Amino acid sequence: MxxxxxxxxxxxxxxxxxxxxxxxxxxxxxxxxxxxxxxxxxxxxxxxxxxxxxxxxxxxxxxxxxxxxxxxxxxxxxxxxxxxxxxxxxxxxxxxxxxxxxxxxxxxxxxxxxxxxxxxxxxxxxxxxQRNFHPVFRFARENLARIGEPYWFSYDYHFNLAHPTTGWRASREQAMGGVLLDMGYHLIDVLSGMFPAPEPPRVHSAFGHQYQEMRDRRLEDLVSLMCSYPSTRLAGSLRISRHNHEKIEHLCVLGAEGALNVAPGIATLHSIGGLPLERCTWEGPKIDVLRSMFAHHLGHLDDRQYRQDHFRCQLTAVRTIDGIYRDRLREQDRLAGRCA
Known part of the structure; x- marks a missing residue:
């Protein structure tokens, strides 16, 4: 034991x-x-x-x-x-x-x-x-205002799996979505926390498939999103896949007074001309982030304000992803009707 x-x-x-x-x-x-x-x-x-x-x-x-x-x-x-x-x-x-x-x-x-x-x-x-409790992503949230009003972001998140998706994630009935719901939820949650807005972003999506069996099951292997936020001038892109040539995660945010670059081990603030202003690095073990996450949630079970803030952020993430899937289904139905 x-x-x-x-x-x-x-x-x-x-x-x-x-x-x-x-x-x-x-x-x-x-x-x-x-x-x-x-x-x-x-x-x-x-x-x-x-x-x-x-x-x-x-x-x-x-x-x-x-x-x-x-x-x-x-x-x-x-x-x-x-x-x-x-x-x-x-x-x-x-x-x-x-x-x-x-x-x-x-x-x-x-x-x-x-x-x-x-x-x-x-x-x-x-x-x-986990990213909500990672020191590098916490640094990014706390220092975002230093780059001025954000107007553009790009967020890439890729795995480098050399084989088709396996286990329950390869089942439409159990997974209920592909990389957008599985991997993309993390990214959209990060963006919802950094750029809170009364409404989800407007999104144009493109889905891709590395393997025919995933296409047949309607489980995307790759998704590309173009997002715009109606209440601000912010726009950006996300690209997510399971079968890239390398595993990578990178977020870049451009603002009126600088830029912010974030990866799992490092976040850097840049001036408008690209000069690094401040850097946060973290090489600690993943288990430390998990400990912080669980201790925080377990310690706030009865905190009603924290609960409501969490609900608001999660509802935005769910609405965004659900909206993308529903728009995708409507487009497929429209094309099927045109071909009938």
Missing amino acids: PSDRGRNTRPGLRVLVVGFAGHQGKEYLPIVRESADIVGGVDPAPAASSLADEWGFPHYDVLSEAFEQVDFDAAVVTVPHSEHFPICVELLAHGRHVIKEKPFAVTEQEARQLIQLAGRADRSVFTLL
Whole structure:
């Protein structure tokens, strides 16, 4: 059984882990245990029972069993996209807080329902988005005003997978979207936090496919977006893919008085002429960012103002992505009607 040495458990905070036997769930287990008591786990996977035994908590195949057998205050949810909404609805109906993997929701309708249910239950639904707690991205948010009014951004995020997408992300029924929903959610969340606006941006999109099987399943391997914000003069582009020649993430923001460049390990402020003004670098381990993220969310479960701010930002991200997919579907229907 993994050691609890150095654990800093908050007295009384009991957490249920849902979907803990998957890759992301297993990564989070030691971090959650540092800040709370894991009192049970829900996962129907064959390996879940032995993993729960290894970690020393009860295992349940379905959520209803956990409600009957164990008391808990919050649940950490790491499941395929298709399972997010029904699990969150059930948890909120039983008065539990939720800390979940992205996306907050797949559709705007689901997002609004979750916010309404959370309000009735006076409970939080927090989304696990690491960049909000990364020192480099925090530096970028805190120093954005130094470049003056932003007018352009470009954001590239690429993996370099040498094979078709596998696992539940290769299933339309489970993934419910391709790279836009999976990888793009992180980027749109970053932009929503840096450029808060009353309405989502206007977006023109182009979808691409590296592999025929992904085209057949309507799961994009690549997406390119052109965005404009009606309430400001800000515009920009995003490019996201799974099968690039190299793994890369880079955000550039141009402002009236300078520029800001951000990558996972470094952020740099530049003058108008390109002279570097200040730089933030961070080479710490990923687990430190995860610790900060979980400790923050677990420590703000009952903070209603933080909860509402989180809901506003997540609703913007969901509305943006849902709008892109719906526009894409309307265009496909229009073209199909023209060819009929």
